[in-house]
Structure formats: structure tokens, C-alpha cells
Amino acid sequence: MTNEVNFDDNNIAVSFCVMSDVHITSAKEDDQCSKNYKNAMDLAYKYSKTGKLDFVLVAGDIAQNIAWDKTYGEHLYEIDAYKVLTDKYLRDGTALVFCTGNHDRTSDQSYEKEFTKVFTSTQADIDRYYKYDVDMESVMNYSGNRHAVVNGYHFISVAMFGDYVSYMKPLLDEITAKEPLKPVFVSYHYHAAETVYATHYGKGIDDLRELLNNYPQVVFFSGHSHNALDNPRAIWQGEFTAIDTASLRYLDDNSLIRSNIKIPVNATHSEVFRYASEAMLVEVDTEGNVRFTCYHTNRGDIVAIYTVGAPKADNSHLLKYTQEREKLSKPPVFKDAAFKLTQTDSGDVNVHFNQAVHDDIVWYYTIKFKAETEETQKFYFTSRYHDLNGMPDTIDCILLSDINMPDNDNHKGFGAHKLTPGVVYTAVLEAYDVWDHPSEPVAIRFEYK
Secondary structure (H helix, E strand, C coil), rough: CCCCCCCCCCEEEEEEEEEEECCCCCCCCHHHHHHHHHHHHHHHHHCCCCHHHHHHHEECCECCCCCCCCCCCCCCHHHHHHHHCCCCCCCCCCEEEECHHHHEEECCCEEEEHHHHHHCCHHHHHHHHHCCCCCCCHHCCCCCEEEEEECCCEECCCCCCCCCCHHHHHHHHHHHHHHHCCHHHHHHHHHCCCCCCHHHHCCCCCCCCCCCCCCCCCCEECCCCCCCCCCCCHEEEECEEEEECCCCCCCCCHCCCCCCCCCCCCCCCHHHHCCCEEEEEEECCCCCCEEEEECCCCCCCCCEEECCCCCCCCCCHHHCCCCCHHHHHHCECCCCCEEEEECCCCCCCCEEEEEECCCCCCCCEEEEEEEEEEEEEEEECCCCCCCCCCCCCCEEEEEEEECCCCCCCCCEEECCCCCCCEEEEEEEEECCCCCCCCCCCEEEEEEEE
16 A cells, blocks of 8 residues: 555654443443443553553543433433543543533433533542643533643544534634644544445535545544444545544444344344444654554454554645555455355254455355346345454354344344245355455355245
């Protein structure tokens, strides 16, 4: 890939952890969301070259429901629970910058004031968590907007559904006019339109994109869609740089696959919610180069490392993670698919095949059932690349025969389709990369009885 970045490990100016969609429900440390939060923090400190973090950046959906629920113990609000956990998991010297998300409100009420109050109730909290803020007026007016400066680098975080254009535009104009060759970091819960891969499935905001298009120095963090950082399309460059922030509570890339599969094949729903969780460590060196170290919070392994060069006058720093990567991505390859279909006595279909391989990730599979007497039927399967124990070597799952039976934790039903008894099908298996490039098909004959 062109435009490689020589990141300077010996001269790091800023180190911070980025996460989103924490969805805290309880102050209890044995709750899985609490564990994911702790793991994210511990790993960020571990991977940091300095062993320290200047601050933590949270791109929204801090709480799950802002709910009053006595089952959560003495902490009646999830806001309070988040404060308790943050006090425990952030080490001395680590500040906090956050923006709210759609879960951090009810349909008719914003909780910017409540979130701010819980972190500014004492001078010690203000000194700790707002140590880098240069606009305390906005903070104490409960706008939800933040402007922090850390070792000369600017961080702007804006509230959910706020007037982010009016707040950000004058700030960005001023900052980039003074220092046009330094990155500026911006965070908001929703994505800017047509940037990271979730936005190519209808998730993105047009006016946010239009605003940020004017600032090639911007590195934009967004959350909400719960999409994994393993996917190279999680980072995008065009007029500026945008990167997804995954999710601490669960990953849901599969909702983007056209069949709207919500869970990995043959994995239980609870396993996905409890264990599929990612965050990132972001480091900026003294030259303005940026490195994103992305990791799985429960496995503890690094899933991706992205680097972005310091802004350049000719905008050549924006040429690394463009849509041009699609042309360079070769389709997945089956070394030995060992594709098999067997029918059970109840009419279900057992599916078995060995995973394909790819330089990045195999994102999903399809199986088409073709017959001369009826329309082709198509089913989708995730590769399960973010499983707790790593991506399995084989996919084994069941297609349910009962058209009225809903999908459950372990199976994908036939849905609107139903195979016809007595028909001989050609079953065609294909693997896809993140750009939807299909592998060479693997076909077998299958008679549904």
C-alpha cells in the first residue's frame, strides 16, 4: 500500500483509549459489560508504549437505557454506575472525554446535564476528568460539547442531536488556520455519511460529512453501528479520515449482511453479547502521525493496526485507506471446502464446510439452492471471525425446515424460503471478502427428500 507511515515509538505525544457503545447496565463488576469495560482499559494500558494513557475517549452509548431498576443494586441510574466503574478502571492521570449517544437519552429527554453533574460533583473529579478541557463554559452549561487540548493536539466531542455544526465550525476554522499540518480529532456517536463501511448500508449523516469535508486534518471517531475493527473498511479516507470505534457490548457486523443475520452461526446469543467486544489504543507521535491499535477486549489479541500520516499540504496523507483498496483485494479462496449437506429426519439441513482464506478477513458466505423448477434460494452465513476462541476452521450449522419456526440462537431458519421435497438442487457455496468479492463457487448436488 502506498503512503506508508513511519510512526515514531520513541517520541509519542499523546496516548488515549477509544471506545463506544459501552452500554453499562450495572455497577456490579461481574456484569459482562463491566468486564468488557475493565478489559478495554487494562489492555489499553498494556499496549501503550508509555504504559500510560492521557485520557479515554468514549463515542456515545455509555449507558444502556438510563433506567431505574432496583435489580442493579444501590445504583439506581446507569449514569451513576458508569461513574463508579470509571473511578475504578481509569488510573490516576487519565482524564475522560465523552459524548452521548442515542441510548443516553429517552425519546423526549436528554441527559447531558446528569452525565456532566456526576463527573463534576467535586473539584477532585473536575481536576481529574476535565484536566485537558479548555471550554469549561460549555461543560458547565450542560451542552454535552467538549474541547480538550492534550500536548498541543485538539479534541472536539459533540453531544447527541446537538447543533454540532454551529459548535464545531468556528473551532475547526480557528484550529486548522493556526496549525494546518496537525491532526484534529473529532468524535460524535453517529457516522458521517458514505465513510466507514456501515454507512454504505444506510447509516450516516449527510450534513456531518459536508462539514468535515472542509477539514483534511480531521480524524473522526464514530460509533453506534457495533461494527468490528477487524474489517479494513472500518477506516476510510476521502476528504478527511474517519474510523469506526466498534463496540464494547457486542459486535453486530452481521446485520449488514443482506440477510440481516444478527448472530454468528451456531453461537448462542448470550455468547455474542458477552464476548464479542473491541476497542482501540490511539497514539500520536510528535510529528503528528497517528497509530490505531485495535484489539478484542475478551481475547486480548490485536485484530488490526492502522496508521495515518500527519496532514500534508497536498492532502497526500489521505491516500492510504481509500475506496481504491477494493481494486487490490483479491477474492477469498477455498483450499478444500469439503462442502457437505445432509438432511435430518425432521427435514432440517445440516451444513458443513471448511473456511476459505483471505489476506484480510473472510466476511461471510452464501449458499444458493438452484433448481429448474423454482427460483434460486439464497442463504447467508457469517465467518464468525470475532468468536471468543478465534475464527473456527469449519462452519457447521443447521437450516431449519419449518417455515414458521423463528430463528433461534443456534440456527438460521429457511425464512421466506422452503426447499421442496423431491427436488434435486445444485447447492453453490461462495465466500466473500469485505468488498463483497465472491470466491470461485463450490457446487454439489443435493436432493431434498
